[in-house]
Amino acid sequence: MLLRNDRALIDIYGCDERGSDGGGMTDSGALILVAAFLLGLLVYFAHYPVARSRGHRNASAIDALNFFPGWTFLGWVASIVWAYSDNMEAE
Numbered sequence: 001m002l003l004r005n006d007r008a009l010i011d012i013y014g015c016d017e018r019g020s021d022g023g024g025m026t027d028s029g030a031l032i033l034v035a036a037f038l039l040g041l042l043v044y045f046a047h048y049p050v051a052r053s054r055g056h057r058n059a060s061a062i063d064a065l066n067f068f069p070g071w072t073f074l075g076w077v078a079s080i081v082w083a084y085s086d087n088m089e090a091e
Contacts, residue, residue, distance in 0.1 A: 051083040058087060
């Protein structure tokens with residue numbers, strides 16, 4: 001049975017024929033999304049500051065490894081392990 005009444009479509013399926021439920025993202029939802037994105041970036045690029053603060057000899061290479069193949073989980077794990085390894089410059 002094909003219903004042409006938009007109100008009936010919303011009642012039956014929870015959305016109109018365009019797939020919209022009539023609602024949108026709230027301001028708090030957008031804020032949470034932006035905060036989660038920024039936190040994700042902070043975690044994703046945390047390797048370089050860790051390597052630099054520890055005086056790692058290959059801090060720039062660690063940053064390059066994290067930036068290019070770091071989007072794969074294996075590249076990200078490899079760069080964090082490398083950042084915490086004991087390959088620091090002599091003081």
